[in-house]
Each structure stands twice: as structure tokens, then as C-alpha cells.
Amino acid sequence: MDRTFVMVKPDGVARGLVGDIVSRFESKGLKLVAAKLEKLPEKRVREQYQEHLEKPFYPSLQHYITSGPCFLMVWEGRNVVKVARAIIGATNPAEAAAGTIRGDLAMDIGRNVVHGSDSPESAKREIGIHFAGTELVAYKRIDEPVLYE
Numbered sequence: 001m002d003r004t005f006v007m008v009k010p011d012g013v014a015r016g017l018v019g020d021i022v023s024r025f026e027s028k029g030l031k032l033v034a035a036k037l038e039k040l041p042e043k044r045v046r047e048q049y050q051e052h053l054e055k056p057f058y059p060s061l062q063h064y065i066t067s068g069p070c071f072l073m074v075w076e077g078r079n080v081v082k083v084a085r086a087i088i089g090a091t092n093p094a095e096a097a098a099g100t101i102r103g104d105l106a107m108d109i110g111r112n113v114v115h116g117s118d119s120p121e122s123a124k125r126e127i128g129i130h131f132a133g134t135e136l137v138a139y140k141r142i143d144e145p146v147l148y149e
Helices: 010-014 018-028 042-048 058-065 080-088 101-105 120-130
Strands: 002-008 031-038 070-077 114-116
Touching (some): 002 018, 010 018, 010 070, 018 031, 042 058
16 A cells, blocks of 8 residues: 655644544545654754745745644555545645635635645655654554455
């Protein structure tokens, strides 16, 4: 099975949306294999958003991500990066479809509730930034036989 990284950002945590967000991934049939709530240190934020370090919006992004706790998760499933991105919705909530996390729960691109890896390569890198291998738990969901052919 494939893995991806998903993070509920400080606005999602502050608004009490963690349970709703986790429920959407679980209801789809994805398996939660790691999770933790923490206030991210600036070093890991820089690693997480390395492609944006030189962009004018980065200081604001860093301030926002370090402003409160984030809920970090690793999800597992077939084609999980693509599936998770569909559940999350477009980066700009104004363009996100109804039924997606951002389409239902966010109003502004600067407070779009959740981050999800955009490729399998990014997922591997982001998981490595935030989780030690020993923090990922292997188990079987009871409904796996009816989720996949």
C-alpha cells in the first residue's frame, strides 16, 4: 500500500475540525498509520515548505504554521496521494468542490485548513520530516477485504 502525509493546519485545529477531517479519510477507506498533535518547530516548517523559502509569502506562511498546534497524520491505501488530494480539494477554497474538506470547511487560501502531499515523492519526504519509522504502525483494517479487489 502507498502512504501519504496530511496535516491539519493551526486554523483547522483551532476550529475543532480534526475529528471531521479524520472521519472523511477513514470513511473513504484509508488507514491511519501515524498521528500526533504538536506545535511545529521552525526548522521542520522550513524543511516542509522548502520549495517556498524564497517566495514572498513564505514569512507569512511560516508564522501561520507555527502559530498553533498542527495535527500530523500518515494515511495508507491504494493510490492514497491521489485519493487524499481529492478528499482535500483545490488549494484555493473558492475553487474547491463542495464535498471536499476545503470546499466545505475553508474560506481563504491563506487559511485552507489542511495540507496534503502532492506526489508520492513529496509524501515520502514529508513523512520522513515529521515521523520516525518506528512511529508508523502496521495493522489490518477489519474492512480491507471489502475495500479492494
